[in-house]
Amino acid sequence: MAAPAGSKESGTSLGRSFCKLCLLIFIVFTSLFLVCLIRALTFENREIDYKPCKVTDEDYIRADGKVVDRLVHSLRFKTVSTSKHEYNRDELLKFQFFLKREFPTVHNSSLVKHEVVNGYSLLYELPGTNPELKPYLLAAHLDVVPASDEGWEHPPFDGVITEDGHLYGRGTLDNKDGVLGILEALEFHLKRGFKPKRTLFVALGHDEEVGGDDGAAHMAQMLKDRGIQLEFVIDEGMPILSAGLPMIDKPVAIIGAAEKGYVTLEFKVEVPGGHSSMPPPETSIGILSKALARLEASPHPDLFGYGPEAAMMEHMAPHMSFLGKFVMTNLWLFGPLVSRALASKPATNGQVRTTTAITVFNSGIKDNVLPPVATAYVNHRIHPAQSIQDVIDYDKAVINDERVQIKLSRSVMNREPSPISPTGPEDFGYQIIRSSVKQVFPDAVTVPGILMGNTDTKHYLDLTKSVYRFLPAVLVPEDSKRIHGFNERIAVQNFEQIINFFYHLILNADQEKLQVLHSHTEEL
Numbered sequence: 001m002a003a004p005a006g007s008k009e010s011g012t013s014l015g016r017s018f019c020k021l022c023l024l025i026f027i028v029f030t031s032l033f034l035v036c037l038i039r040a041l042t043f044e045n046r047e048i049d050y051k052p053c054k055v056t057d058e059d060y061i062r063a064d065g066k067v068v069d070r071l072v073h074s075l076r077f078k079t080v081s082t083s084k085h086e087y088n089r090d091e092l093l094k095f096q097f098f099l100k101r102e103f104p105t106v107h108n109s110s111l112v113k114h115e116v117v118n119g120y121s122l123l124y125e126l127p128g129t130n131p132e133l134k135p136y137l138l139a140a141h142l143d144v145v146p147a148s149d150e151g152w153e154h155p156p157f158d159g160v161i162t163e164d165g166h167l168y169g170r171g172t173l174d175n176k177d178g179v180l181g182i183l184e185a186l187e188f189h190l191k192r193g194f195k196p197k198r199t200l201f202v203a204l205g206h207d208e209e210v211g212g213d214d215g216a217a218h219m220a221q222m223l224k225d226r227g228i229q230l231e232f233v234i235d236e237g238m239p240i241l242s243a244g245l246p247m248i249d250k251p252v253a254i255i256g257a258a259e260k261g262y263v264t265l266e267f268k269v270e271v272p273g274g275h276s277s278m279p280p281p282e283t284s285i286g287i288l289s290k291a292l293a294r295l296e297a298s299p300h301p302d303l304f305g306y307g308p309e310a311a312m313m314e315h316m317a318p319h320m321s322f323l324g325k326f327v328m329t330n331l332w333l334f335g336p337l338v339s340r341a342l343a344s345k346p347a348t349n350g351q352v353r354t355t356t357a358i359t360v361f362n363s364g365i366k367d368n369v370l371p372p373v374a375t376a377y378v379n380h381r382i383h384p385a386q387s388i389q390d391v392i393d394y395d396k397a398v399i400n401d402e403r404v405q406i407k408l409s410r411s412v413m414n415r416e417p418s419p420i421s422p423t424g425p426e427d428f429g430y431q432i433i434r435s436s437v438k439q440v441f442p443d444a445v446t447v448p449g450i451l452m453g454n455t456d457t458k459h460y461l462d463l464t465k466s467v468y469r470f471l472p473a474v475l476v477p478e479d480s481k482r483i484h485g486f487n488e489r490i491a492v493q494n495f496e497q498i499i500n501f502f503y504h505l506i507l508n509a510d511q512e513k514l515q516v517l518h519s520h521t522e523e524l
């Protein structure tokens with residue numbers, strides 16, 4: 001017969017049950033710990049380091065007065081794009097003539113074919129001596145987003161260099177650093193008699209910030225019409241993060257093997273107008289504002305592990321502290337923790353979900369008139385695991401108000417997320433970029449990742465599967481606010497590194513095939 005509740009016997013059996021539970025919990029946690037420990041200890045670093053090009057001290061380009069002056073002068077051209085087909089044509093032409101004057105070897109060498117495309121984009125071809133080798137393409141863009149002096153420590157188009165060695169200006173990070181970096185490296189190569197074995201293209205678009213339809217799209221079509229397929233493309237993209245990533249204290253070069261999708265949705269509320277002395281309970285502004293507030297309060301789902309972000313963290317594992325390796329080689333268990341860490345900052349939240357940014361709100365006629373229409377634009381950057389339709393369906397469900405009309409904005413080029421480019425040990429383009437990073441930034445860890453922004457590479461996807469978005473600007477996550485924001489700036493010393501990255505990339509890409517330096521798997 002069961003002992004009555006509260007008697008001595010029931011207390012003993014309760015104690016026994018509690019001990020069994022504690023033992024079970026201990027066994028489960030110990031087993032989990034042992035599984036994680038074994039995985040961390042046996043994690044195989046599959047990276048292979050390849051033999052980089054041989055360089056000597058003369059092969060290093062110094063950002064001397066003239067080099068820096070060229071970048072400073074470039075920033076002063078207000079090559080601003082405002083909307084599709086709307087960009088400053090006069091400033092683009094002035095910039096174009098400046099580049100022709102400042103890079104005479106690039107523009108006059110018999111080794112270089114140079115074309116002006118659709119009036120303002122610049123396409124260069126350096127035919128290789130070995131036609132068997134597939135060409136590659138270096139891309140950048142000449143245009144910038146708008147900027148006014150307000151909010152800037154130094155006027156955005158003055159090109160001021162501060163005492164701590166930072167050059168301030170619109171375009172220093174996005175993307176005149178890329179344009180001048182490529183041209184400085186190419187001019188240096190050509191002056192030293194460089195003749196490529198592998199054909200090299202350089203494509204400088206003039207309207208990337210408004211979709212690239214007039215620039216990169218035309219250059220891509222020209223290459224397609226010539227029957228050209230590319231070994232790889234590298235364009236602006238992710239940076240080298242010198243800090244800000246969990247459990248790693250080395251600089252991390254994130255090579256964008258994919259880029260998120262892009263969709264801007266128009267939200268509209270139309271109601272009868274009228275006299276503001278007899279208002280309804282909610283005006284069009286009130287209805288739309290509440291709907292948008294619901295959108296901001298309901299972030300799109302966390303999709304950590306459904307895109308390249310998990311591989312990015314796993315590639316960091318061999319370079320982390322033991323705790324970091326313990327966590328990053330066991331994302332099956334710690335993934336939610338890592339994704340929460342990434343989601344905690346605007347600069348890294350875009351790695352784990354589709355982001356939502358309310359960027360435009362228009363409404364109102366006069367202070368005593370009820371507004372008949374309220375309109376807002378919301379810009380989403382779409383995680384590779386979602387589609388434009390998924391985003392629209394989610395927003396509709398969150399807003400859940402028939403009075404709010406939702407439609408695709410026609411003023412911009414909406415895009416699904418890109419395919420994910422190969423980043424394996426044998427993938428030529430990815431490994432060439434890795435090798436070049438290591439030659440200029442020997443302490444940096446290189447990992448594949450996803451670019452949250454968008455680039456002209458969407459126009460080159462038919463020419464190769466190997467598309468990478470990377471530029472070795474050395475940043476911390478907080479610097480992301482400077483891109484398209486106030487006080488965009490680059491350290492002059494970092495610009496010198498960018499030039500040398502492209503110098504080494506051009507040499508490394510000119511190899512016929514990868515030559516293994518050593519494989520980490522041999523170290524185990």
Ligand SMILES: CCCCCCCC/C=C\CCCCCCCC(=O)N[C@@H](CCCCN)C(=O)O
Nearest residue numbers: 209210211237239347348412413453454477480
């Ligand atoms: C663990 C990952 C941490 C990530 C931290 C990243 C910090 C961000 C630093 C650099 C990002 C550079 C982005 C430059 C590429 C974006 C270029 C751009 O502005 N593109 C425009 C194109 C608009 C086209 C119109 N449809 C854009 O994306 O808005």
Ligand SMILES: [Zn+2]
Nearest residue numbers: 174175208236
């Ligand atoms: Zn850009």
Ligand SMILES: [Zn+2]
Nearest residue numbers: 145174209484
């Ligand atoms: Zn931009």
